[in-house]
Amino acid sequence: MTNPPRGGPVEPEPPLTSPSLDPVDWDAYRVEAHRLLDAVLDEIRDVAAGPAWRPLPDDIKAGFAAPLPQDGEPIAAVWAQCRDTVMPYGVGNRHPRFLGWVHGAGTVGGMLGELAAAGLNANLGGRDHAPVYLERQVVAWFRDLFGFPETAAGLLVTGTSTANLIGVTVARTAAAGPRVRQHGVAGLRLVGYASDQVHGCVAKAFDITGLGRDALRLIPTDRNFRIEIPALQAAIAADRRAGFQPFLVVGCAGTVNTGAIDPLPQLADLAAAEGLWFHVDGAFGGLVRLAPALAPLVAGIERADSLAFDFHKWLHVPYDAGGILVRDGALQVATFGGRAPYLAGADGGTAGGEPWFCDLGIDLSRGFRALKVWFTLKEHGARRLGAKIADNCRLAAYLAARVIAAPDLELAAPVPLNIVCLRYVAPDDARDGDALNAAIVVELQRRGLAVPSTTVLERRLAIRVNITNHRTQAADLDLLVRAIQAIGRELTGRAEGAPIGE
């Protein structure tokens, strides 16, 4: 042992590293983890007994202003805070009477898939590991479901917003060649087409890709909210005469407003004749391919050049999970491929596994969202998932029939799929019907009875009931109808507020 230098004792050298972030006491930690799991399971099991939505109290809102924690807390304390301030105040989409926007309801098995994925913590950007093969399997399942050829490529993404962005970007490459990646779109006059019912994220994709929203021509729709083919043809011809380069037509397989499905075979024919890329936004509607009786509604989807769809909507995979398929897989790689030296592949070892998913889309780091999709498909099977989709459409028809039969309700649009747009009408009331219907929706939500949303159809506000919910039963819709009527009477001063029971 050497002597300490003069002047005092040596400071002990600090250890090179502190302990890992793993639990110090695994057994104690495990107990807490199981408690958390039990609480989450209880909550899902009992969800229907609670309100469809509850407002977040102001004191809880204020609690979210706390600054970045400098010191840690035991996991039990972290979970307790989450349990008390977050879990009871979700948006409500697990509830059988959550009928707003287009939300999936989640499943326990999907949650377990996500748990396993988070434990494995894989990065699906590329490299050679089982998660990559599993994601390829999921892509192949949906490639086959949608009738795409084996030369198609695809990958999982956050959702259809990103999937549509990828579709538009590949279409841009198809029209302008891969040199568009180097040179940009300056000097090009690309224009695309979709119905005036197309989801807003398609215009956003035109915006982000530098083509500009004006380059997406919105074509009028018929009384069933489907694109008018003659109007589309006229728009293409006019653009060609004006020196634009038509390059893309987007078909809607289930519009967000009413569930309308564009005439996909005619769009496919037209795209072929005009030399346009045919992209389909099948966010939720495309999945009716799983229900044999409904699949003919989206005939022609198998002719798309690219297809965007979601797993977190009508397949109830926990958020977020969408998919993109591209018929010509090589073109997808030509659009997004190319890696720097620090991402070089190798013939063996961890850096194998070509092709890497980062060459097929925007993200290099990618979570293992394929696993929760795989769990969902394996646990329930295509038939049952398809049956639940058919259930939802049958429920929509049931609700539409109830609306038609009710003197104080009216349908605001045809019901081709799973969406019912309706209005409460008070014939002897001079007040603004839009404001009244909007107020009814807010009251339904505030009281936790049900969560429909609203939309605007032909310049009038409608109550929009969207059924992408495996827990919804006919009795839930009976309650919804009674509640709309009772709140409508109440708001128009024709009845006292009264409890609306099941």
Added chain:
Amino acid sequence: MTNPPRGGPVEPEPPLTSPSLDPVDWDAYRVEAHRLLDAVLDEIRDVAAGPAWRPLPDDIKAGFAAPLPQDGEPIAAVWAQCRDTVMPYGVGNRHPRFLGWVHGAGTVGGMLGELAAAGLNANLGGRDHAPVYLERQVVAWFRDLFGFPETAAGLLVTGTSTANLIGVTVARTAAAGPRVRQHGVAGLRLVGYASDQVHGCVAKAFDITGLGRDALRLIPTDRNFRIEIPALQAAIAADRRAGFQPFLVVGCAGTVNTGAIDPLPQLADLAAAEGLWFHVDGAFGGLVRLAPALAPLVAGIERADSLAFDFHKWLHVPYDAGGILVRDGALQVATFGGRAPYLAGADGGTAGGEPWFCDLGIDLSRGFRALKVWFTLKEHGARRLGAKIADNCRLAAYLAARVIAAPDLELAAPVPLNIVCLRYVAPDDARDGDALNAAIVVELQRRGLAVPSTTVLERRLAIRVNITNHRTQAADLDLLVRAIQAIGRELTGRAEGAPIGE
């Protein structure tokens, strides 16, 4: 009771809906869920005892070719297949000797946060619910950490690829005005700047946004791989003379190759003087703000107009989770905002909660990735997470010292942060050093000893050791050095293959 019509008994009417996808037997299902959780916990606890990576056997690969399941299986069978064919064959980034690319190692608490999020199944696109407030809290934490003002906005995204894309898109709006959304970029001559070490996803962002990769000027770097300010100034001046419109400079806070940090204060000064948007890619390096001794390395980051960074790298949040901050929050909304009638907000009820996150980025449907981030920060606290970052940098310096001291190893680049690029050198060997070093890496991986990656620096291949791993200890790097040397001797025929123990 009415009589059946003539001709036979009535078919009973099918029920309107089948049962939900919830477990039929909750108790039995719960047992399986707990088994799954235990197995995942065991695996994380014991990860260091296994190999850093193991190749996926061919028979398991072949199993992933099974078609879309038509019928479901019990959750226990689904999990058993995942446990046997997926979980042992991850990319390896939980292992203490996973030192490749830039992967986080994950934490148990982050996994539990993801479990709770998947159970709640929230969609964070917008609306009024606790998850939205929690994500805002996480954004505020990092806004404060990085010294951004309260007027800043931001949101969580999949990772820095998407965060950089958002940053470039907002910068485009700043330069061209919000009309660029309608008109596109045709007619604009925007050009941006970054060092030749910038991550490939920045060029990809230029590509996707229609500006083109050529519009990103790659500026030479100094011997420490930092951008050369005089060369940058010259490039800007040349572009202005040629009629281009310089609009953006990207600073690297930790390059992927070597961890180099650009001179951020000088870049901020230059951006201010030239009227450019100053975006910082701080994917992992930005997080040294959490380690007081290292924070000065990224001084100037608080002057960025936008900042991209990841939670799934140096904060070990399970994949995927990144973030974007924009100093002028209103400009972020001006770039991505605007919603269709079916997404209208409301003064009360579920459709409240403005501003909606979908107005700040690409995605409308968004998972609750904020919760796993929140769990991680709450459980460990900023101090400890910062200490682990400092640990990793100390380990990198330790490894660099060992490399310098070894006659058969050489450093390929300075080590400013957590990345060590090195080469095995066999002075008396005429073989190609690049091929030899690549082969050493593959062998290290194949044998499960360690997983470094490779890169190319000054046209020579280097073994790249990246330490963003809370489990790595000095002994792991000792083993790595011994293994590189032993495999190097073996591959150059100077020694037999011998076991390399810990």
